[in-house]
Amino acid sequence: MNTARNTLVACCQLAPKIGDLAYNRNLTERAIRSAALQGAQVVVLPELVQSGYLFADREEALALAETVEGPTLRLWQALAQELNIVLVAGFCERLSNDELANSAALIDAGGLRAVYRKAHLWDAEKDIFTAGEAPPPVIETVHGRIGVLICYDLEFPEWVRLPALAGAELLCAPVNWPDGPRPPTERPAEVLRVQANASVNRMFIAACDRYGHERGAGWVQGSVIVDADGYPLAGPAEQGGEQILLASLNLVEAGNKRISQRNDLHRDRREHLYGLSSQVR
Amino acid sequence: MNTARNTLVACCQLAPKIGDLAYNRNLTERAIRSAALQGAQVVVLPELVQSGYLFADREEALALAETVEGPTLRLWQALAQELNIVLVAGFCERLSNDELANSAALIDAGGLRAVYRKAHLWDAEKDIFTAGEAPPPVIETVHGRIGVLICYDLEFPEWVRLPALAGAELLCAPVNWPDGPRPPTERPAEVLRVQANASVNRMFIAACDRYGHERGAGWVQGSVIVDADGYPLAGPAEQGGEQILLASLNLVEAGNKRISQRNDLHRDRREHLYGLSSQVR
Numbered sequence: 001m002n003t004a005r006n007t008l009v010a011c012c013q014l015a016p017k018i019g020d021l022a023y024n025r026n027l028t029e030r031a032i033r034s035a036a037l038q039g040a041q042v043v044v045l046p047e048l049v050q051s052g053y054l055f056a057d058r059e060e061a062l063a064l065a066e067t068v069e070g071p072t073l074r075l076w077q078a079l080a081q082e083l084n085i086v087l088v089a090g091f092c093e094r095l096s097n098d099e100l101a102n103s104a105a106l107i108d109a110g111g112l113r114a115v116y117r118k119a120h121l122w123d124a125e126k127d128i129f130t131a132g133e134a135p136p137p138v139i140e141t142v143h144g145r146i147g148v149l150i151c152y153d154l155e156f157p158e159w160v161r162l163p164a165l166a167g168a169e170l171l172c173a174p175v176n177w178p179d180g181p182r183p184p185t186e187r188p189a190e191v192l193r194v195q196a197n198a199s200v201n202r203m204f205i206a207a208c209d210r211y212g213h214e215r216g217a218g219w220v221q222g223s224v225i226v227d228a229d230g231y232p233l234a235g236p237a238e239q240g241g242e243q244i245l246l247a248s249l250n251l252v253e254a255g256n257k258r259i260s261q262r263n264d265l266h267r268d269r270r271e272h273l274y275g276l277s278s279q280v281r
Numbered sequence: 282m283n284t285a286r287n288t289l290v291a292c293c294q295l296a297p298k299i300g301d302l303a304y305n306r307n308l309t310e311r312a313i314r315s316a317a318l319q320g321a322q323v324v325v326l327p328e329l330v331q332s333g334y335l336f337a338d339r340e341e342a343l344a345l346a347e348t349v350e351g352p353t354l355r356l357w358q359a360l361a362q363e364l365n366i367v368l369v370a371g372f373c374e375r376l377s378n379d380e381l382a383n384s385a386a387l388i389d390a391g392g393l394r395a396v397y398r399k400a401h402l403w404d405a406e407k408d409i410f411t412a413g414e415a416p417p418p419v420i421e422t423v424h425g426r427i428g429v430l431i432c433y434d435l436e437f438p439e440w441v442r443l444p445a446l447a448g449a450e451l452l453c454a455p456v457n458w459p460d461g462p463r464p465p466t467e468r469p470a471e472v473l474r475v476q477a478n479a480s481v482n483r484m485f486i487a488a489c490d491r492y493g494h495e496r497g498a499g500w501v502q503g504s505v506i507v508d509a510d511g512y513p514l515a516g517p518a519e520q521g522g523e524q525i526l527l528a529s530l531n532l533v534e535a536g537n538k539r540i541s542q543r544n545d546l547h548r549d550r551r552e553h554l555y556g557l558s559s560q561v562r
Contacts, residue, residue, distance in 0.1 A: 114562065120549055123541040131551075135559040147559065155481050155546065157438035158555040166559035182512065187468075189480045189511045196477030199470045200436050230470045231463065260404040265436065268401055270412075274439040278416040278428065278447035281395065 010040035011245040013223040015212030018052030036083040041143040045089035046210035047174040054215040061128045065094035080107045086141045090174035099130045113139045118150040136163040144251040151175040164201035169254035173207040177220035191236045199230030291321035292504040292526040296493030299333030317364040322424040326370035327491035328455040335496040342409045346375035361388045367422045371455035380411045394420045399431040417444040425532040432456040445482035450535035454488040458501035472517045480511030
């Protein structure tokens with residue numbers, strides 16, 4: 001099975017500044033160059049790293065939004081081409097009619113390959129963004145078959161299934177996990193859900209969280225890269241501040257959904273039953 | 282919210298003996314009585330605790346199988362009535378036409394309330410059992426609204442959704458988790474999946490694993506009772522041998538699917554999109 005085809009994946013856990021587009025562009029350029037210098041072939045950045053997260057209101061978000069023709073995606077495309085990397089990163093996207101989306105771009109040396117728009121919106125995002133209606137894309141790249149979704153989407157295993165069933169070997173998830181209470185000795189549930197999503201699909205997942213103190217909020221800082229069995233290869237960073245996680249993934253492993261002599265995680269699905277309802281008696 | 286309605290739940294991690302029905306009946310009676318003496322109102326026993334797991338072949342399983350009229354379920358019903366408990370436990374069920382099912386009974390003081398038949402079969406089970414076609418039942422009991430599924434079913438989050446969407450507050454899962462390699466410092470993925478399933482549904486889950494050395498096989502011994510956020514209240518036992526885990530659950534919490542001002546884990550599902558397919562480009 002070991003048709004050596006290892007891919008070096010980086011999650012750059014960064015602290016963008018809300019509203020400072022030039023700072024954020026510069027921050028992402030430094031992180032991308034640093035990851036590439038360390039050999040990264042796939043680089044994942046946080047959700048909304050281009051703009052920051054906690055917009056005061058829709059007007060502020062609109063003022064910070066960019067289209068796919070904007071300076072941030074132009075920079076990212078130039079870097080992906082120069083460094084021959086795949087880049088997955090979040091940005092505040094201006095759509096037509098002044099609508100906004102919480103989006104992630106997948107860019108490779110050939111340019112912009114896909115824009116995914118977050119389908120499950122978190123809290124005040126509902127006042128700002130239009131929810132995406134399209135499934136997570138799966139893109140054939142020279143560094144592997146890569147799916148994309150964003151943050152709260154990971155809490156809907158049905159949604160994670162779509163790229164997995166379409167053959168994604170690696171799911172890249174820009175996230176901004178808001179910090180909250182949990183038992184002190186427990187790994188954050190956000191990380192556990194990444195692990196479980198990977199393990200029920202035998203698919204690698206790289207989730208890139210953020211850092212920084214923004215308008216009173218903090219983040220889990222739980223960036224993690226997990227293998228197809230759901231165990232971490234790098235991270236979870238947990239409260240580690242700004243940093244770059246790196247892991248070498250043999251993506252071929254994700255093509256094999258067998259977990260016993262007779263079990264295949266995807267073929268064992270009994271899809272015709274999943275539309276039924278449990279009866280309460 | 283704290284309309285105190287706490288329920289004391291027990292997982293009895295036991296070591297049945299393959300083929301020794303009398304021993305196993307006695308073992309379950311001792312465990313049930315012990316749990317009830319400690320105040321347990323809901324008692325969960327392992328998958329196939331009535332028979333043992335690793336049948337040599339279908340003939341052996343057939344010889345050990347019982348109907349719902351058999352001595353084991355009669356004993357369990359007598360105990361549930363005497364002790365006023367809800368019992369969820371696995372047994373090798375003889376169906377009509379000499380078919381077999383890997384089943385779990387939910388029994389309360391009023392008698393047998395439901396039999397669930399495992400829908401996702403593990404490995405050699407495929408030679409022995411007929412897979413169930415009915416969704417996990419959800420039963421209104423005096424000790425809470427309880428759903429039931431079995432072991433490998435937990436690897437299909439779509440299946441776990443069915444009892445959760447039907448309002449189960451507590452999911453009881455008899456399991457026999459086969460032990461296998463994992464990174465030494467990591468919690469078993471079997472346990473992580475229980476935690477993730479609980480957290481994406483805000484539903485308590487009690488998974489009762491087994492112990493014992495049976496025909497060369499061992500088990501994770503990872504019995505765990507997790508809260509509606511996915512964090513353990515008791516266990517994971519992990520290699521703890523035979524033991525009874527106990528946790529007090531405020532099941533009312535599971536009625537509240539809110540996880541932020543604006544987010545409800547079930548209402549946020551975008552079910553009309555889950556039938557779509559991710560496109561590979």
